Amino acid sequence: MYLTLFAEPVGPIPALYGTFTLLVLISVVSRLPYSVKTGVTAITQIGQELEEAAELSGASWAMRFRRIIMPLASSGVLSGMMVSFVGVMRELSLIILLITPSTRVLMTVGFGYAEEGLAQLSNALILIVAVLTIIGELILMWIGKGKMARLREKQS
Amino acid sequence: MSKIYVQNLTKKYGPVTALDNVSLAIDTGEFLVLLGPSGCGKTTLLRCLAGLEVPDEGKIVMGDSIVFSSKENIMVPPGKRNLGMVFQSYALWPHMNVRDNVKFGLEVLKTPKPVAEKRLDEVLNDVGLNHLDQRYPAELSGGQQQRVALARLLATQPPIFLMDEPLSNLDARLRMDMRVELKRFQSAAKATTVYVTHDQTEAMTMSTRVVVMKDGAIQQVSPPDQLYRQPANTFVADFVGMPRINLVELTSEKSQGNIFTNEDIQVDIGWAPDCSNIVIGARPEDILISHDNNLGTQQYEITAVLPNGPEIIVQLNRGRTNLITRVPYNSTFFEGQKVWAHFNKSALNIYSAASRSLIYQDTAKHTAAL
Numbered sequence: 001m002y003l004t005l006f007a008e009p010v011g012p013i014p015a016l017y018g019t020f021t022l023l024v025l026i027s028v029v030s031r032l033p034y035s036v037k038t039g040v041t042a043i044t045q046i047g048q049e050l051e052e053a054a055e056l057s058g059a060s061w062a063m064r065f066r067r068i069i070m071p072l073a074s075s076g077v078l079s080g081m082m083v084s085f086v087g088v089m090r091e092l093s094l095i096i097l098l099i100t101p102s103t104r105v106l107m108t109v110g111f112g113y114a115e116e117g118l119a120q121l122s123n124a125l126i127l128i129v130a131v132l133t134i135i136g137e138l139i140l141m142w143i144g145k146g147k148m149a150r151l152r153e154k155q156s
Numbered sequence: 157m158s159k160i161y162v163q164n165l166t167k168k169y170g171p172v173t174a175l176d177n178v179s180l181a182i183d184t185g186e187f188l189v190l191l192g193p194s195g196c197g198k199t200t201l202l203r204c205l206a207g208l209e210v211p212d213e214g215k216i217v218m219g220d221s222i223v224f225s226s227k228e229n230i231m232v233p234p235g236k237r238n239l240g241m242v243f244q245s246y247a248l249w250p251h252m253n254v255r256d257n258v259k260f261g262l263e264v265l266k267t268p269k270p271v272a273e274k275r276l277d278e279v280l281n282d283v284g285l286n287h288l289d290q291r292y293p294a295e296l297s298g299g300q301q302q303r304v305a306l307a308r309l310l311a312t313q314p315p316i317f318l319m320d321e322p323l324s325n326l327d328a329r330l331r332m333d334m335r336v337e338l339k340r341f342q343s344a345a346k347a348t349t350v351y352v353t354h355d356q357t358e359a360m361t362m363s364t365r366v367v368v369m370k371d372g373a374i375q376q377v378s379p380p381d382q383l384y385r386q387p388a389n390t391f392v393a394d395f396v397g398m399p400r401i402n403l404v405e406l407t408s409e410k411s412q413g414n415i416f417t418n419e420d421i422q423v424d425i426g427w428a429p430d431c432s433n434i435v436i437g438a439r440p441e442d443i444l445i446s447h448d449n450n451l452g453t454q455q456y457e458i459t460a461v462l463p464n465g466p467e468i469i470v471q472l473n474r475g476r477t478n479l480i481t482r483v484p485y486n487s488t489f490f491e492g493q494k495v496w497a498h499f500n501k502s503a504l505n506i507y508s509a510a511s512r513s514l515i516y517q518d519t520a521k522h523t524a525a526l
Contacts, residue, residue: 049243050247052234053243056234056235
């Protein structure tokens with residue numbers, strides 16, 4: 001059903017089928033809950049008093065968000081984003097039906113090669129995906145440690 | 157200049173009344189301590205003053221401006237109330253170093269940079285942290301963190317200081333030093349200060365006046381010495397003072413107006429209050445004990461002797477009545493001894509057994525009876 005939903009323009013929404021936008025959109029939507037959850041957790045874990053202290057000194061909401069909340073929550077928010085990136089990187093089932101020749105992604109190309117029996121090419125692609133995923137995971141671990149932990153490591 | 161008036165403030169959390177019709181006037185430059193057991197509403201009151209909590213009803217005036225009024229629908233946000241606050245947890249921003257933590261308030265006020273830097277150096281020097289200004293809060297000891305919180309409060313020179321149990325996370329020794337320092341900074345800044353604590357020593361030593369609260373209501377507002385000598389009701393009497401006050405329920409014998417008794421003891425309180433059922437409040441130092449009966453009228457048995465530095469706490473017993481007294485460290489009293497006890501009449505507080513509140517001695521009537 002949803003395959004044909006965006007095949008034609010509906011009101012202000014242009015026809016999305018076969019565009020790269022649709023792939024991005026679908027990937028974002030499917031991963032949104034995980035990222036949001038991590039982000040919200042990161043923000044709510046900041047002590048309420050830290051924001052109140054800033055509020056008392058007269059800082060506007062925008063300033064508090066920029067100077068206090070974002071710096072403290074950034075590692076959590078970023079890891080939420082990276083979790084999604086790593087997940088989307090190796091996504092196949094979700095987007096395989098939405099792929100057109102002009103909007104192929106690594107996983108679908110690899111799948112295509114495998115179908116045609118080109119095992120070597122397929123494996124090479126899988127390797128690239130694996131490396132990219134591992135890099136993503138490493139970045140995730142680095143962020144997850146947090147700025148303060150890195151600072152402490154540097155000191156000792 | 158920065159007087160604070162609180163009028164009929166009420167705050168409810170669901171069925172729980174955190175503040176029950178609280179009214180209070182705080183003078184400029186005063187060091188007012190809110191004292192009470194946990195859950196008595198003292199922190200809620202402080203947060204209402206700060207603007208971090210919105211009261212349900214009432215009015216708060218700071219200086220010349222109304223900062224909260226439920227009737228006139230006024231709620232000035234915390235940042236516009238021109239006050240500084242030290243939190244129990246200090247609430248230092250962990251991602252900023254000491255200097256940035258203190259600077260934040262000045263930046264918000266858009267203080268020109270040279271002025272701000274000068275003020276920063278001044279404040280950091282005052283609290284003795286200028287050599288640590290590049291450190292992060294996590295790299296400081298509890299006492300140093302406390303000083304950063306203090307510097308952050310002092311930097312913008314607000315006329316009102318609010319402090320929420322600022323010393324409760326420090327060890328006993330450091331707490332004593334910081335008490336002195338806090339007091340010094342407060343009097344130097346001449347700021348009107350509201351200080352929340354559950355530690356009566358802090359309240360007694362630092363305050364100009366103490367507000368004792370219980371269940372969201374004010375029990376007594378007095379200077380610390382009066383709070384100790386003349387507690388307004390048995391709750392305050394019991395809450396203030398270490399070791400605790402002796403509260404004994406007594407009734408009068410018909411013919412003897414000044415003599416009150418229970419089944420064990422007999423006390424001459426020296427005057428005749430209107431009601432016959434009373435509770436006497438006698439501080440441990442107001443019960444004198446001796447080995448002979450030149451002072452006392454009744455004999456008690458010593459059940460415990462607890463030396464405590466400059467004094468010895470002695471526990472007395474007669475029948476089912478227990479008393480605690482305080483004697484100098486060089487006294488010779490031993491467990492099991494029989495001693496004579498005497499209540500210092502002039503220091504006794506008499507409470508009505510029904511209302512638990514202080515019955516004031518009508519001195520005119522008292523002298524006439526004599």
